[in-house]
Each structure stands twice: as C-alpha cells, then as structure tokens.
Amino acid sequence: MEETMNFAIIGTGAVGGYYGGLLCRHGFEVHFLLRGDYVHVQEKGLTIDSKDGSFRLKQVNAYCRASDMPRCDVVIVALKTTANDRLAGILPHVVKPGGVVVALQNGLGVEKTIQEIVPDATVIGGLCFLCSNKIGPGHIHHLDFGSVRLGQYRADGAAAGITPELRQVADAFSAAGISVDLAEDLALARWQKLVWNMAFNGVTVVLNATTDQLMADPSALALVRGIMEEVVAGARACGHPLDENFIEIMIAATKNMVAYRPSMMLDFEAGRELEVEEIYRLPISMAAAAGVAMPRSETIALQLEFLDRRNRG
Structure with missing residues (x-):
C-alpha cells in the first residue's frame, strides 16, 4: 500500500x-x-x-x-x-x-x-x-x-x-x-487469541491480580491452564483444531511478559462496561452448540457479570 x-x-x-x-x-x-x-x-x-x-x-x-x-x-x-x-x-x-x-x-x-x-x-x-x-x-x-x-x-x-x-x-x-x-484462517486465529484472553482478562478482574501474580501462584496458574484447556476443546469442537502445545506457548509467553494489567482489568478499575459478551459468552455458546461445555469459563463469566453490574451501579 x-x-x-x-x-x-x-x-x-x-x-x-x-x-x-x-x-x-x-x-x-x-x-x-x-x-x-x-x-x-x-x-x-x-x-x-x-x-x-x-x-x-x-x-x-x-x-x-x-x-x-x-x-x-x-x-x-x-x-x-x-x-x-x-x-x-x-x-x-x-x-x-x-x-x-x-x-x-x-x-x-x-x-x-x-x-x-x-x-x-x-x-x-x-x-x-x-x-x-x-x-x-x-x-x-x-x-x-x-x-x-x-x-x-x-x-x-x-x-x-x-x-x-x-x-x-x-x-x-x-x-x-x-x-x-x-x-x-481468521476464525482459527480468533480462537487462538481467546486461549489467552479468556484465561487472563477475566481472571485478573475476579482475583484482582496482575499477570505476573497469576503466574507465580500454583492455584491461579491451575485455573488459568484449566480455562485454556476448555478453550482449546471448544475450538476443536467448532472445527478449529489447535495444537496441544499452544497452551504451553501462551504460558511461557506470559511468564516472560512484564507485569501486566489486561484491558478488562483496567476497564473494571475505571468503572467501564466489561467485554463479557464477545470474549466469553459467544465462545461459550458456540462451544455448547458443538457439544462442549466450558464450566470454568462459565463461572468466570458469571462472576464478571456480577462484578460489572455492581461496579457500574
């Protein structure tokens, strides 16, 4: 151009x-x-x-x-x-x-x-x-x-x-x-990005922790990894196969990242509406329609919706 x-x-x-x-x-x-x-x-x-x-x-x-x-x-x-x-x-x-x-x-x-x-x-x-x-x-x-x-x-x-x-x-x-x-394949790329977004954006809000704090705690890291596994399963059910090692690539990249407060955490702190629909609800519903449940992700979405309503009055 x-x-x-x-x-x-x-x-x-x-x-x-x-x-x-x-x-x-x-x-x-x-x-x-x-x-x-x-x-x-x-x-x-x-x-x-x-x-x-x-x-x-x-x-x-x-x-x-x-x-x-x-x-x-x-x-x-x-x-x-x-x-x-x-x-x-x-x-x-x-x-x-x-x-x-x-x-x-x-x-x-x-x-x-x-x-x-x-x-x-x-x-x-x-x-x-x-x-x-x-x-x-x-x-x-x-x-x-x-x-x-x-x-x-x-x-x-x-x-x-x-x-x-x-x-x-x-x-x-x-x-x-x-x-x-x-x-x-844009649809595949979108699901790949969701592996990180669904695992970190909402969890930083719910646990009030930055990415480095999540990576340093074994319980938080187990939650992050579990959500990532759900996203990979959902993507596969929707016809977008992700490699098994993609989760480890995302974990390693986040460990090497500077301490970071993702956009959803900043939105919450500023009292702005959270992007729950596009980041959580649509992937969860698409995976469910394909026969795959995402219970950890569903729980995070419900918590985000409650926190968002209370935060914005």
Whole structure:
C-alpha cells in the first residue's frame, strides 16, 4: 500500500492510539476520531511512551464527529466491543467505497457486525499481541510486545487465504514498524487469541491480580491452564483444531511478559462496561452448540457479570 493511502482510527486509546501513532509517525495520512480526548489531542497532539522509543506527534488530524472526517481507504476500528453499537453511525461516513475495515478488537463476531454495516467493504480481523495502556488524555504507554496478526473475514467462516487486500494492509503496517503475521484462517486465529484472553482478562478482574501474580501462584496458574484447556476443546469442537502445545506457548509467553494489567482489568478499575459478551459468552455458546461445555469459563463469566453490574451501579 502506498503512503498516499489514508487511514482512519476509530477509537484512539491504548490500541488505536499506539498503532495509529506509528502509522502517522512513518508518513501515512491518519485521521483520528476521539471523544473525551478531542480538545486535548487537537491542541497538544499524541504522546506515545514506548519501550521501542518514545515520540510525540505535535499535530494530528483530530475529529469529534465522524461526519467531519474524510472517507478513508483503510478504517481501523479499535473501540471496545461494548461500544460497537456506535459503529452504524460512524463507518458509513468514513469508509471509502471499496475500502477496507480492520477490526483490532477482542472476541468473536466483531467482523460480522462490521460487514453488516458496510457490506461493500473488505473486512479484516486483527489480533493484537500488545501490552499498552492509555494513561492520560492523548497519552499512550506501550510496555511490551506490539505485533498484529491479520486475517480476512468470510461470512461463511471458511479460510479466506492471503488476499491482495490483506497484503496491502500488512505492507502498510510493516512500513510503519509494526510486526505483522498473516493468518489464512481468521476464525482459527480468533480462537487462538481467546486461549489467552479468556484465561487472563477475566481472571485478573475476579482475583484482582496482575499477570505476573497469576503466574507465580500454583492455584491461579491451575485455573488459568484449566480455562485454556476448555478453550482449546471448544475450538476443536467448532472445527478449529489447535495444537496441544499452544497452551504451553501462551504460558511461557506470559511468564516472560512484564507485569501486566489486561484491558478488562483496567476497564473494571475505571468503572467501564466489561467485554463479557464477545470474549466469553459467544465462545461459550458456540462451544455448547458443538457439544462442549466450558464450566470454568462459565463461572468466570458469571462472576464478571456480577462484578460489572455492581461496579457500574
């Protein structure tokens, strides 16, 4: 993809702010949609503190209304899935005819939602392996990792393979210094990511513990491993076979990770709605329909729902 192609970032937080900032820093035209941070970012720009080198974008294209944004070749959706009801009022304004929408979101079902809103767009799912937090208005702190796995969506759930659109987006990300891996089968890649997300996002909230604390305690680690085993079984029942050693790969990667508070833990601490539906409920129901129960995951989901309701009043 040539650098004359432009990008829209929908959700300028820990994910969108970081990757959008990198694209902007490396010469791409990037337009950022913001809410509470709009005035700050418009006046003072974006600040990215990163283990790979910090930088500040003094002037960025900032907007508080999608209707004011130009139509873009690539629209990156980095909202929490709990805000996806806003997309119907956003995407038709910013996606260029024949454009691409990249969903950098957790869980299952996000691409289907986007495709229904912009049926003529190419929809790509993105799985972020990133430790990044938003620590203030227009201020992102990148702690560790940073790679993205991209796969093209097909409504029938089949593997789309490596398409030209997928390669174009990957080339742009690579040019911006983002490590990219391409997945021929997006549905399989989504289940692979769930092995980590279902094991750690909710458990950090329920046990009020960071990833390193979970890894250091034998009981917590046994719970994490048990949830991972359920996700692998559910994925296989749904036609997405995961290797036995994938669990050990995820455990090893987490042990080597900096002490981290996942996004769900940060959302809980900030009193924001938790992403229970896409990360837990949909996978659990899909596995159940295929004949596999996920009792540990179900228990975590019930606890999260209770804590979320109480936390938000």
